[in-house]
Amino acid sequence: MDKFIAHILVVDDDDGIRSLVKRYLNDNNFLVTTADSAENASEKIKIVKFDLIVLDIMMPGKNGLEFIQDHKKKMDTPVILLTAKGEASERVQGLEIGADDYLPKPFDPKELVLRIKNILDKTIKIKQKRIIEFESVKIDLNKLLIIKSGKEFKINNTEKIILEKMINTPGKTFSREHIGQLIELDKERSIDVIITRLRKKIEIDPKNPKFLQTIRGAGYVLWIE
Amino acid sequence: MDKFIAHILVVDDDDGIRSLVKRYLNDNNFLVTTADSAENASEKIKIVKFDLIVLDIMMPGKNGLEFIQDHKKKMDTPVILLTAKGEASERVQGLEIGADDYLPKPFDPKELVLRIKNILDKTIKIKQKRIIEFESVKIDLNKLLIIKSGKEFKINNTEKIILEKMINTPGKTFSREHIGQLIELDKERSIDVIITRLRKKIEIDPKNPKFLQTIRGAGYVLWIE
DNA sequence: CTATAATTTAAAAAAATTTCACACATGGTA
DNA sequence: TACCATGTGTGAAATTTTTTTAAATTATAG
Structure with a gap:
């Protein structure tokens, strides 16, 4: 699950909470x-499109509920409300108005992260490439299938893990050590064998790899298109 | 879908809350x-299949978290936790264990209803998936029947339990351990046999499974599209 | 061009899965 | 109750897949 980084706006008048949350989310x-x-x-x-907003209800000036009311119609960004304890009625209001979730204070930052991930999962389908095509080769990580010039080859779990990573960062060199960590294997020669097998499946001419190339002394790269 | 009435189990040791919630939900x-x-x-x-469970965490005897742990594996009923205020860490635990939501006390019954509807909306649709078709295969969990290229095969109870789960999360790998818990069987080889038999029913070419695939070292996946 | 290091390949070994055949249980029927 | 038919679980053997090892090949630096 490579590298979609969600951009989150944290709104709170309390400096302490703001910086605590910021640090924790950053981490x-x-x-x-x-x-x-x-x-x-x-x-x-107005300037940035956030993926999610964490919003304190109680703030001097406009409060969180008003903020939601102001923007909800035009905005499809999910909102998590921070409510002081016992504010049951405000929670209800918040949900009715259109907040996606709330978190009663005091809260464990861990919980905030859980909630955020939860919501992001629902809203942004973390779009990872799982089916790619280049030349006459099609790799389908869902069906665990490679179709090369009409012929089908099955992808096993090991291969899936490696391809998942490589497909999402084509052009990046993966050291044997790195690959080894992915698939929990530490014999370097074994990695080579796995690559060889993969080449048989994805390369038109496996002896002259075009897509899955060796970088001598460094590892392997996937070059698509 | 006309008039589906959700059946909800409310678990709380406090008579007052129990009857309050009951009355409110009834209404x-x-x-x-x-x-x-x-x-x-x-x-x-064990007796009734509920659509949702509202569960107090703090109870004499087994507490709510233990209850979830006891049943989560075999149960796909969503759970809303009731937590006393400030129990931040228990909320986190609850979510991590697999509760679907929580409600800090004191709560407004209105909010409980909102949350319940919210969750039911999400889950009911999914639960409804009991008849699926892919390629020339049709699985009907209601009639306990698989029709593959015109031929009929009966689904037994074990298979039903497994298919029910797999159909609703296609693409998810189910470990043998997990499947074993579902059907109360702990011999791993036996799981294999059950899968083999299932394949005979749902696969066009059972020796080359396309839908119900093995993930070596991890378990089995169902891939339908 | 040679020596050395790195990669590829083929074949053996190990591990995991599939299948088979039988045992046991269940439920229907005479 | 005894008998069968059917379905389900089990252990073991057969098969398949994956990892390891080692030999062969290829690339690189001097």
């Missing part, structure tokens, strides 16, 4: 922008 | 059954 591989008020947030969403 | 057109303990709930889910 979890999100790209984070913050705003200290609803007004400020409104500016930012 | 909102749900069919409600209650249980005053995890043990009691375990009995009931």
Whole structure:
């Protein structure tokens, strides 16, 4: 599951929470922008399209619910509300208005991350390439199938793992060590054998690899188109 | 889909909450059954297949989290946890274990209804998938029948349980262990046999499975499109 | 051109899966 | 109840797939 980085806007007037959340989300591989008020947030969403907004309800000036009301119609960005404890009625309002989730304070940042991932999974179907075609070769990671000039070859699990990675970063050299870690194998010669087998399946002329090439001293690359 | 009435199990040791929730859900057109303990709930889910479970975490005897752990593997019923306020870590645990949502106490029954509807919307559709067709194969879990190129094969209970799960998450790999838990069998070779028999029924060429594939070292996947 | 290092390949070994044949249970029927 | 027919689970053998090893080949630097 390679490298889609979600951009998240964190809106809270409390500096402490803002920086805590920011740091935590950063560590979890999100790209984070913050705003200290609803007004400020409104500016930012005009400029950047975020993948998700984490929004405190209680803020001086416009509060979180008002922010949602202002923007929900035009915006399809999912929102997670942060509510002070016991604000049951506000939670209800928030959900009715169109928040996608809420998190009662105090919360465990871990939970925030869980919730965010949960929602992102639903909304952005992390679009990974799973079916690619080049020349007369088609690789279908769903059906675990390679079709080369009409002939079918099955992809096994090991091969799937390697192809998944390589397909999503074509042109990147993968060291044997790296590949070994992916498939939990540490004998380097064994990696070679796996590559050879893969070549038989994806290369038109396996002895002269065009797509899955060796980088001597460094590893292997997949070159598509 | 006209008038599907969801059957909900409410599990809480507190009489007050139980009856409050029951009444409120009843008023909102749900069919409600209650249980005053995890043990009691375990009995009931053996007998009735609920559409959703509302589960208090804090209970004497087994608590809610334990209940989920006991049943999650075999059960695909969604669970909403009721947590006392501030139980941040338990919420996290609950979500990690596989609860679908939680509601911090004190809560507004209105919110509970919102959350329930929300989850049911997501799950009901999926649960409905009981008849599927791909290529020249039709699987009908209602009639317990597979029709492959005109020929009929009966589905037995074991197979039904497995297919039910696999059909609803095509592309997901099911380990033998997982399948074993579903059908209460712990000999791994026996699982293989069951798969072989299933293949005879659903595969056009059982020796070269296209739909029900082996993921060596990991288990089996169903790929339908 | 040669020596050396790195990669490829083929074949053996190991591991995992499939299949077979039988045993046991279940339910129907005489 | 005894008998069969059918379906399901099990262990073991057969098969298939994957990993390892080692030999052969190819590339590179001097």
